[in-house]
Amino acid sequence: MQKAAEAVNRNRISVLLANKAMDQTLTVTHTLWAMLGxxxxGAVQLPHRHQSVALDLILDCAPGCYTLVGPQISANGQIVNPTRVDWQPYSAFITPPGYWHAxxxxxxxxxxxxxxxxxxLQTYLRSLDIKFVLPDGGVSG
Structure with a gap:
């Protein structure tokens, strides 16, 4: 089995739902991307951003799960003045396009x-522009 060189920097466990008819974008439909995560x-998914709007449906969680969201990151990879969104089972929240979130x-x-x-849609238009904060505080891409 071959491992991607950047695998050490990944910070999510998920299954990306796909449709073989969408082989160009590897998504569920020509516009929709969905992931079961x-x-x-005790985990942290480091800050990341993308130009797609995200609707996160929280299926289940215990108290202490949350997301920090904001339009900027600092030089050390922290979200500047973030808004905290506390998760609750069977709830949802929206992350605006281009906002950093962790x-x-x-x-x-x-x-x-x-x-x-x-x-x-963003992948097809080549405008997704996904970026990740790396463990050393740098930014991918």
Whole structure:
């Protein structure tokens, strides 16, 4: 099995739902991207951003799961003056396009979420522009 060189910098556990008819964008439909994700107990998904709007459906979580959202990051890769969105089971929140966001699970249970995005359209237009903060504080891409 071959591993991608950047695998060490990945910070999510997920299954990207796809449709073989959408082989150019690898998405569910020509516009819609959907992922079934797990945020392990005690985990942090480092800040990242993309030009697609995201609707995150929280399937289940314990208290202590939340997202920080903001339009800018600092030189050390932290979101500047973030808004905190506390998760609740069976709830949803929206992340605006281009905003940095990071997910936190400070509980002792896994959390499950289903993010939906217009990333199929953005991928087709080559405007998704996804960026990740790396563990050393740098930014990918």
């Amino acid at each position: 797990v945020l392990p107990k 997910h936190f699970n400070e509980s002792d249970k896994e959390a499950h979420l289903l993010p939906l995005q217009d990333a199929g």
